[in-house]
Each structure stands twice: as structure tokens, then as C-alpha cells.
Amino acid sequence: MPISHPTMAYSTRGSFAAHALRNLDLLEFLLNHTVLVGLVLVGFFTFRRMVKSGRQTAHAKKMIEKAIRTQTHEPISLHPDIDPALCAGCGNCTKVCPEGDILQMIHRKAVLVNPAKCVGHGECEIACPTDAISLVFGTKTRGMDIPHLSSNYETNVPGLYIAGELGGMGLIRNAIKQGALAAGHALANLADEKAQFDLLIVGAGPAGLAASLSAIAAKKSYLCVEQNSFGGTVANFPRQKVVMSQPFSLPIVGTKKFPSNKFSKEELIAYWEDTRKKTGLKIKEKTGFKALKRVGKIFEVETSQGTVTAKKVILAMGVRGSPRRLGVPGESLSKVTFNLIDPEQYQGQHVVVVGGGNAGVEAAQMLGAAKWKNKVHLLVRSQSFDRCNEDNEKTIRAMEKQGLVTIWFESQVSEIRETSIVIKRKEEVTELLNHFVFIFAGAEMPHKFLMSLGVQIDKKFGEGLSKAA
Numbered sequence: 001m002p003i004s005h006p007t008m009a010y011s012t013r014g015s016f017a018a019h020a021l022r023n024l025d026l027l028e029f030l031l032n033h034t035v036l037v038g039l040v041l042v043g044f045f046t047f048r049r050m051v052k053s054g055r056q057t058a059h060a061k062k063m064i065e066k067a068i069r070t071q072t073h074e075p076i077s078l079h080p081d082i083d084p085a086l087c088a089g090c091g092n093c094t095k096v097c098p099e100g101d102i103l104q105m106i107h108r109k110a111v112l113v114n115p116a117k118c119v120g121h122g123e124c125e126i127a128c129p130t131d132a133i134s135l136v137f138g139t140k141t142r143g144m145d146i147p148h149l150s151s152n153y154e155t156n157v158p159g160l161y162i163a164g165e166l167g168g169m170g171l172i173r174n175a176i177k178q179g180a181l182a183a184g185h186a187l188a189n190l191a192d193e194k195a196q197f198d199l200l201i202v203g204a205g206p207a208g209l210a211a212s213l214s215a216i217a218a219k220k221s222y223l224c225v226e227q228n229s230f231g232g233t234v235a236n237f238p239r240q241k242v243v244m245s246q247p248f249s250l251p252i253v254g255t256k257k258f259p260s261n262k263f264s265k266e267e268l269i270a271y272w273e274d275t276r277k278k279t280g281l282k283i284k285e286k287t288g289f290k291a292l293k294r295v296g297k298i299f300e301v302e303t304s305q306g307t308v309t310a311k312k313v314i315l316a317m318g319v320r321g322s323p324r325r326l327g328v329p330g331e332s333l334s335k336v337t338f339n340l341i342d343p344e345q346y347q348g349q350h351v352v353v354v355g356g357g358n359a360g361v362e363a364a365q366m367l368g369a370a371k372w373k374n375k376v377h378l379l380v381r382s383q384s385f386d387r388c389n390e391d392n393e394k395t396i397r398a399m400e401k402q403g404l405v406t407i408w409f410e411s412q413v414s415e416i417r418e419t420s421i422v423i424k425r426k427e428e429v430t431e432l433l434n435h436f437v438f439i440f441a442g443a444e445m446p447h448k449f450l451m452s453l454g455v456q457i458d459k460k461f462g463e464g465l466s467k468a469a
């Protein structure tokens with residue numbers, strides 16, 4: 001066992017004593033100068049906060065300047081509107097957006113800095129502790145047409161509801177939430193007049209799925225008609241497409257979260273198919289909705305398979321039935337399509353993809369995969385990727401560097417010919433060899449059809465849904 005030397009022990013004790021004395025001096029100093037120390041600390045933290053806020057403000061201002069320069073300073077659809085008087089400057093909203101840098105802080109107030117990239121997730125609204133954020137359509141200067149809906153998703157026609165993308169709000173999770181909310185409201189208050197069904201649902205995408213499950217949960221009779229097959233737009237996504245979605249909650253089966261909120265189209269469809277089996281959900285496929293009219297307190301609904309009656313109706317038809325066209329010569333040639341389901345079909349081909357949003361960029365990524373040996377050109381109308389998310393932009397730019405895709409900014413199609421395509425970029429006109437054209441220019445809202453059913457279309461100037469009736 002080691003024996004300590006007596007002088008060593010003494011000197012150690014001596015240094016302890018000196019150390020303790022020094023601590024006592026420091027304590028006495030601190031006690032005598034409490035106010036001074038407090039002021040120094042407050043000053044230090046205030047300074048640190050000011051530096052951080054200054055950095056954030058400079059970054060946010062740069063982003064706004066960029067948005068103005070690239071003409072992406074106008075929101076396209078549902079987006080957050082921040083009340084500066086209520087904003088407490090916590091910054092929560094800037095951290096939760098799945099799309100990245102959409103909101104930033106300017107002088108400790110949240111500001112929308114990347115409006116065109118906002119797709120209306122609504123995470124910011126949920127994260128705000130002071131209710132400073134509301135989700136709105138359009139801006140004070142630019143109106144947006146959307147069907148008249150109450151916050152329960154009921155239209156101006158009593159008993160007729162719209163849920164999902166048809167109401168102007170995209171995303172799978174939003175569609176599910178709205179389908180369940182609309183059905184919950186519709187089924188809570190049923191007429192006593194006789195009808196074949198309590199609820200008729202048009203469309204079996206995520207909104208129609210949630211609405212149908214709500215009817216099962218409430219033990220009410222329902223009919224879900226679908227002109228194609230179960231799954232809606234998701235069923236028509238390209239094979240193995242990576243779907244991004246925050247966790248969603250379906251009636252009966254509860255909340256589903258996929259790891260990292262990313263999963264394949266096939267995984268999502270398999271989950272919904274499993275849900276369909278577990279709950280006994282019934283869908284009348286290959287049955288199109290044609291028209292409806294109100295007879296007394298119920299609806300007479302015309303479908304491609306005959307007429308039925310229902311007490312309430314939910315239109316969950318999405319908007320993909322009417323893709324936006326370019327209006328150029330040759331657009332009706334058979335080589336032109338508005339959807340990509342199976343990229344494997346296209347190998348060794350000269351392909352043009354039109355559209356710089358997520359759908360167009362993802363299609364170009366799939367068609368441009370090295371294994372297919374295609375020659376892919378991606379045409380983007382603006383001068384930057386202002387409508388796709390950061391992940392997609394990074395991937396497509398990396399593919400361009402590898403020579404797998406050619407990106408044409410500020411370009412548009414002039415004409416589509418049998419074996420070629422004419423592209424205009426500023427004043428320069430180029431004709432390219434071409435076998436297939438994929439157009440992803442968004443969708444036309446079927447407002448005329450809705451108006452024929454009596455639904456009013458509102459122009460929203462920075463407003464949310466109407467208050468529930």
C-alpha cells in the first residue's frame with residue numbers, strides 16, 4: 001500500500017486551505033456585488049440574443065430578396081398568415097416545417113420567407129403556442145378561388161361536403177383529417193326522412209377512405225363510389241415513389257407513423273389494404289359519380305351504375321381528373337402523358353418532363369436513373385426550383401452533374417411533333433429528338449362542375465375557411 005510522505009500531506013492540506021480561502025473571497029465578492037453580477041449576466045444574455053436575432057434577420061432578409069428576385073414571393077395555395085402582435089418570437093414554427101426554410105425570424109417575429117414552396121402542412125399552426133398563425137388562401141392582392149366551405153367542410157348546399165384536395169388543400173394527411181371531420185359532422189345530424197344510405201362518399205383516395213371508416217365507426221350505412229380503384233392519386237404514383245407524410249390518424253385503426261415520415265407508395269397502399277380488410281370497408285369501384293339533386297331533406301345521386309338516395313354526401317374526388325394542359329400543338333399525341341406509373345417501361349428513350357414542382361422533378365429522377373439509359377430533359381418555367389422541396393432539388397441537381405438529366409430553366413414547350421419537340425428558352429428555339437413527353441403542370445380545379453351542383457366558389461384574399469354554420 002503506498003504511504004504518503006508527511007510533508008506532502010501537509011502541503012496538500014495547505015493548498016486546500018488556500019483554495020477554500022480563495023473561494024470564500026470570491027463568495028464574499030459575489031455577495032457584495034450581487035446587483036453588478038446580475039447586470040453582467042443579463043447584459044451577456046441580451047447581447048447573445050441580439051447577435052442571434054441579427055443573424056436570423058439577415059438570413060431571412062436574404063431569403064425574401066431571393067424570393068422576390070425569382071418571383072416566388074406569392075404563396076400558391078394554403079399558407080400561414082402570422083399576426084405579429086401575437087407572435088412571441090419563440091421560433092417554434094421555423095423548426096417544425098417539413099419543407100425546410102419556409103418561415104424565418106425577422107427582429108424576433110416569424111415571417112413567411114419562401115411562400116411558393118409552402119404546401120400547407122399546417123405544422124407551424126399546431127406548433128405556435130400563442131395562436132399567432134392561421135392558415136389562409138390567397139393574399140390581400142391575389143385572390144384564390146376555392147369552394148365555399150365551413151370549418152366542418154360543409155358547402156353552402158346543406159348536407160353536401162367537400163373533403164381533401166378538391167377543397168383546395170393538398171397532402172395525404174390533410175385529406176385524411178378532413179375526410180374524418182366532414183363525416184363526423186355529417187353523421188352527427190341526420191334527417192329522419194328515409195334514404196338508402198346515411199352517407200354517400202365520392203372517391204376512395206385518403207379523404208374518402210377516412211370518411212368511409214368514420215361511417216363504419218359510427219355504425220351508419222354508407223356507400224363509397226370510386227370511378228377507378230381504391231387508393232386515389234396515391235395508387236397512381238410512380239412505382240416505388242418515396243411518399244412523404246407526417247403521421248396520420250384513421251378512424252378505427254388509429255395513428256400510423258412511418259420511420260422518418262418517408263415510405264414507398266407500395267407500403268402505404270399495403271397499409272390501406274390491410275385497414276380495408278380489418279375494418280370490412282366496402283368500396284364500389286368502377287362507379288362514377290355524375291350528378292346530384294336535393295329532394296326534400298335528402299339527395300338523389302346519379303352514378304354510372306344507377307341512381308341512389310343518401311341523407312348526406314361527401315365529395316372526396318381530388319383534382320387529378322383534370323390535369324392542367326399546356327395548350328400547345330401536338331399535346332394530344334399518344335406519346336404525351338400526364339402521369340408516370342411505371343418508369344421501367346421507358347428504357348433507352350429520349351424523354352422530356354415538363355414541370356419544376358415535386359411531381360415533375362420526381363418523374364425526371366425516376367426516368368433519369370442510370371439503369372434505364374434514357375436521355376432526360378427537365379423543363380422548368382421559372383429560373384430556379386421554386387416549387388419542389390430541398391431533397392428533390394438536391395437529388396436532381398446531383399443527377400444533372402452526373403449527366404443523367406439536362407435541366408432547362410426559363411423554358412417552355414412550343415410544339416410537340418411525332419418524333420421531336422420544340423423548346424423555347426428566352427429567345428432561343430431548339431428542336432430535340434423526342435419519344436415521350438410527361439407533363440406535370442398541376443391540375444384544373446373542377447369549379448364549373450361544382451357550380452353545376454349548386455356549390456358556391458369564393459375568392460379568398462388571405463382568409464381561411466368560413467366559420468362553421
Ligand SMILES: Cc1cc2nc3c(=O)[nH]c(=O)nc-3n(C[C@H](O)[C@H](O)[C@H](O)COP(=O)(O)OP(=O)(O)OC[C@H]3O[C@@H](n4cnc5c(N)ncnc54)[C@H](O)[C@@H]3O)c2cc1C
Pocket residue numbers: 163164165166169170171172173175202203204205206207208225226227228229230231232233234237242243244245287288289290316317318319320321358359
Ligand atoms: C405526383 C404526386 C406526388 C405527390 N406526393 C405526395 C407526398 O409525397 N405526400 C403527400 O402528402 N401528398 C402527395 N401528393 C398529394 C396527394 O396525393 C393528394 O393531396 C391526396 O391524394 C389527395 O387526396 P384526396 O382523397 O383528396 O384525393 P385523391 O387521392 O385524388 O382521390 C380522389 C379519388 O376520387 C376519384 N374520383 C374522382 N372523380 C370521381 C367521380 N366522378 N366518381 C367517382 N370517383 C371519382 C378518383 O378516381 C380518385 O381515386 C402528391 C401528388 C402527386 C400528383
Ligand code: SF4
Pocket residue numbers: 082086087088089090091092093094109110127128129130131132133
Ligand atoms: S410559433 Fe408562433 S409565437 Fe413562436 S415564432 Fe412562430 S408565430 Fe411566433
